[in-house]
Amino acid sequence: MPVTIRDVAKRLHLSITTVSRALDGYDDVASETQKEVIRTAHEMGYIPNRAARQLRRRKAETIGFIMPASAKRIAEPFFMEFIAGLGDELTMRGYDFLVANATTHVDERELYQRWVGGNKVDGLIVTRLNVQDWRVQYLIEQNVPFATLERSNGRAIYPCVQVDGEHAYFELLRHLVDNGYHHIAFIGGPVELVNHQNRLGWIRKAAGELDLLIDPAFIISADLTSMGGYQAAKELLDITPRPDAILCIDDETAFGALHAAHEKGLSIGSEIGIVGFDGTLESQHTEPPLTTLDIPLYNMACRLVRMLLKTLAGHTQEADVDKIIPELHIRGSTHRS
Amino acid sequence: MPVTIRDVAKRLHLSITTVSRALDGYDDVASETQKEVIRTAHEMGYIPNRAARQLRRRKAETIGFIMPASAKRIAEPFFMEFIAGLGDELTMRGYDFLVANATTHVDERELYQRWVGGNKVDGLIVTRLNVQDWRVQYLIEQNVPFATLERSNGRAIYPCVQVDGEHAYFELLRHLVDNGYHHIAFIGGPVELVNHQNRLGWIRKAAGELDLLIDPAFIISADLTSMGGYQAAKELLDITPRPDAILCIDDETAFGALHAAHEKGLSIGSEIGIVGFDGTLESQHTEPPLTTLDIPLYNMACRLVRMLLKTLAGHTQEADVDKIIPELHIRGSTHRS
DNA sequence: TGGTTTATCCAAAACGTTTTGGAGATTATA
DNA sequence: TATAATCTCCAAAACGTTTTGGATAAACCA
Missing domain, CATH: 3.40.50.2300 (Response regulator)
Structure with missing residues (x-):
C-alpha cells in the first residue's frame, strides 16, 4: 500500500529510471524534470523501500x-x-x-x-x-x-x-601522594582485557617514577560491575594493613567500591581514597563525588x-x-x- | 561473494525453490531431501540475505x-x-x-x-x-x-x-509518616507526561487517606535528569519551612536530589527523606542507598x-x-x- | 549539408529471496 | 486396468529498487 517509485513515475508519465535518477541527483536528467520529480515524490509521500534499495545496492546503510x-x-x-x-x-x-x-x-x-x-x-x-x-x-x-x-x-x-593515559595517571598518583595516600590498590577487570593491561601498566609506570611500591596483593580482578567492585573492595579493605587508595578500572566498579567503604564506616576522601575511570555523568553525583579520569566517551x-x-x-x-x-x-x- | 541459495541448489542439483522450501520446513519436500539440504546449506555456510527476504516477504523481522x-x-x-x-x-x-x-x-x-x-x-x-x-x-x-x-x-x-502504583504509594506514605516525615514534596517531570500525572495522582490519593496536606508550592517539575533533580531539590530546600521528604518521579531525578541534600549538609534519612521510582540498579549504591518503588523494568x-x-x-x-x-x-x- | 556531440530519457536486467501454480511420478482406489 | 489421489519437485513470477547500455532528438561543427 505504500507509494512506490512506480507510482511516482506513472503520475509524471516518466520511466522509473528517470525518477530514480532524478531523486539520486544524477546529471543526466533535466533540472526542470528533477525539480518536478522531487516535488511530486515528496507530495505523494514517497519513501524508498529500504530492503529493495539494500538488495540492489548491496549496501545496508x-x-x-x-x-x-x-x-x-x-x-x-x-x-x-x-x-x-x-x-x-x-x-x-x-x-x-x-x-x-x-x-x-x-x-x-x-x-x-x-x-x-x-x-x-x-x-x-x-x-x-x-x-x-x-x-x-x-x-x-x-x-x-x-x-x-x-x-x-x-x-x-x-x-x-x-586512550593514552600515561600522563594522566602520573598526575593522579602525584595528587594522591600529595594528599598522603601511599598504599595503592587496583581493582581491574579480566586480565585479558586491553583496558586492564593498559591501565595497570600506566599505574605501575607512574608508581615507579614516584617511588611508590605496589603490593601485589593489592591488585585484584573484578568483572566491571558495581557489584563486582563492591565485593573486591570489601576484600581489599579486610587486608591488614589495608590500602589507603583504591584505583578502579572504571567508574562502575568504583561505585561499588564507594559503597563498600561507606559500609565499613570509613571516611572517604581522608581515610580512604577512591578513583574511577571514564568520567561518566553519574560520577558527579556520588557521595562524595568521585575522582576520576575523564574521557569523552x-x-x-x-x-x-x-x-x-x-x-x-x-x-x-x-x-x-x-x-x-x-x-x-x-x-x-x-x-x- | 557470500554463498546464496542458488549455490546450494546447484551443488545439490536441486531447484532453488526446493532448497528454499526445505529450509523453511514445508512438508512438500521429502524428509530425506530436507535433511540433505539443511546439512549442505550449513556446511557451505549459507546465510539468507536479509534484504532479499525482507523484500519478498514484505516483513523486516x-x-x-x-x-x-x-x-x-x-x-x-x-x-x-x-x-x-x-x-x-x-x-x-x-x-x-x-x-x-x-x-x-x-x-x-x-x-x-x-x-x-x-x-x-x-x-x-x-x-x-x-x-x-x-x-x-x-x-x-x-x-x-x-x-x-x-x-x-x-x-x-x-x-x-x-504500572498501578496506588497501593505502593500508600505503603510508602505510611512508612514516611511512621518515620516522622509529614511535609511531602514532589519533583515531577513535564506535566503532559502520563507518568507525571499518574504518580502525582497516587501520591495525592494516599496523602488524602492519611490526612496529609501537600503544599502546592512543594510540587514542581523537572526534566527527568539528575541535574534537573539537583536544581529542583535545591529550590525546594530553600523554602522555609522546607519539606522533610522529597518524592521524585524517578531514580535519576532522586540522584540529583541526594546530591543537593548532601550539599546543604542535611542528614539524609533523618532530617530529610528522599525517594525515587524505578528501582534501577544504581539506586542500591547511592549514599545512603535510595528508598524507591521498584518496577521490573x-x-x-x-x-x-x-x-x-x-x-x-x-x-x-x-x-x-x-x-x-x-x-x-x-x-x-x-x-x- | 552531413556528421558528431550533447542533452534527455528509457527498457530491461539485475539483486536474492519466497510464492504461485502446476508437472511428473508413484501410490491408492474403483 | 483405468482413474484419482498423493508425493516430490520445479519454472517463472513476483518484491521495489538501481544500473547498464543504449535510443532519440536537438544542438553544434566543419
Whole structure:
C-alpha cells in the first residue's frame, strides 16, 4: 500500500529510471524534470523501500554494535554514553543503527555471522577488546569494515580510538601522594582485557617514577560491575594493613567500591581514597563525588562512527588512529578537605 | 561473494525453490531431501540475505525503538535497563533491533516516517507517553503495530504494560509518616507526561487517606535528569519551612536530589527523606542507598516485546494489557536508624 | 549539408529471496 | 486396468529498487 517509485513515475508519465535518477541527483536528467520529480515524490509521500534499495545496492546503510557477552549488562553508564554517541552520529548521517546483546560467547559469534553473512550491516563497531580478540580476526577474515575502541595485539591495521593515559595517571598518583595516600590498590577487570593491561601498566609506570611500591596483593580482578567492585573492595579493605587508595578500572566498579567503604564506616576522601575511570555523568553525583579520569566517551563514539564511515566510502589511505588524553577530575573521593 | 541459495541448489542439483522450501520446513519436500539440504546449506555456510527476504516477504523481522526527543540523554539508567530487556528478548527470538535517538521533535517524526514508510520495521515500542501522544495517533493511522509502556488517553486499543502504583504509594506514605516525615514534596517531570500525572495522582490519593496536606508550592517539575533533580531539590530546600521528604518521579531525578541534600549538609534519612521510582540498579549504591518503588523494568521490556510479536503474528483477540505492581524498597534514604 | 556531440530519457536486467501454480511420478482406489 | 489421489519437485513470477547500455532528438561543427 505504500507509494512506490512506480507510482511516482506513472503520475509524471516518466520511466522509473528517470525518477530514480532524478531523486539520486544524477546529471543526466533535466533540472526542470528533477525539480518536478522531487516535488511530486515528496507530495505523494514517497519513501524508498529500504530492503529493495539494500538488495540492489548491496549496501545496508546500517552499522551494527554487538554488546560483548563479557559485559554483564548493557545498562552500564559506560555503554550508555557510548551507545548514545554511536546512535546520534549514525542517525544524523542517515545510517541505521542495529544493536544486539550477546549473552553467551556462542551467541555472540552467531550474531556476528548472521549480520555479516546476511549482509545486514555494512560495518561494525567493536569495543571492550581483548589482547587477543577473535572478533577482529573474524572481521578481517571476512573483509568487513569495522572500527574499535582500543586495539588488540597484532599487526592488522584498522581505524580505532585509543586512550593514552600515561600522563594522566602520573598526575593522579602525584595528587594522591600529595594528599598522603601511599598504599595503592587496583581493582581491574579480566586480565585479558586491553583496558586492564593498559591501565595497570600506566599505574605501575607512574608508581615507579614516584617511588611508590605496589603490593601485589593489592591488585585484584573484578568483572566491571558495581557489584563486582563492591565485593573486591570489601576484600581489599579486610587486608591488614589495608590500602589507603583504591584505583578502579572504571567508574562502575568504583561505585561499588564507594559503597563498600561507606559500609565499613570509613571516611572517604581522608581515610580512604577512591578513583574511577571514564568520567561518566553519574560520577558527579556520588557521595562524595568521585575522582576520576575523564574521557569523552560520547565524542569518542562519534569519532569512531566517522572513521568507519570514511572507511566505507573508501576515502581511506591508511587506517585512522585517534589518541585520547584523559583528563584528571579531582573530586571529594580523594580530597582531604 | 557470500554463498546464496542458488549455490546450494546447484551443488545439490536441486531447484532453488526446493532448497528454499526445505529450509523453511514445508512438508512438500521429502524428509530425506530436507535433511540433505539443511546439512549442505550449513556446511557451505549459507546465510539468507536479509534484504532479499525482507523484500519478498514484505516483513523486516525488525522492531524499532526511537528514543523520544524529550529525553535528554539515552544514557539514563531507566532507558538502559529497558533497552537491555528489549534487545535481549528480540535477539533471542531472532528479531533485529533497530535503535535511534531523536534530538528534536521534527527529527523524531521524520524517523518514524522513515522507518514506517520505508518498511524498515514491522513494529515499534513506544515509551514515555504523553497524555495526548502524536506517536500513537500516527502509528494507528498508518496501521503499524506497536506496544507501549503506559498508555495515553483515548479509546484506541493496543498492547501495553501499565504500572498501578496506588497501593505502593500508600505503603510508602505510611512508612514516611511512621518515620516522622509529614511535609511531602514532589519533583515531577513535564506535566503532559502520563507518568507525571499518574504518580502525582497516587501520591495525592494516599496523602488524602492519611490526612496529609501537600503544599502546592512543594510540587514542581523537572526534566527527568539528575541535574534537573539537583536544581529542583535545591529550590525546594530553600523554602522555609522546607519539606522533610522529597518524592521524585524517578531514580535519576532522586540522584540529583541526594546530591543537593548532601550539599546543604542535611542528614539524609533523618532530617530529610528522599525517594525515587524505578528501582534501577544504581539506586542500591547511592549514599545512603535510595528508598524507591521498584518496577521490573527489564522484564517489562521483555513482556512488551512478546506482546508486540504476538500482535504481529496475528494471534490477537483483544489488545493485551499487563498490570505491574511496584514494590516498595525501603533503604537508608528514608530511614532514621 | 552531413556528421558528431550533447542533452534527455528509457527498457530491461539485475539483486536474492519466497510464492504461485502446476508437472511428473508413484501410490491408492474403483 | 483405468482413474484419482498423493508425493516430490520445479519454472517463472513476483518484491521495489538501481544500473547498464543504449535510443532519440536537438544542438553544434566543419
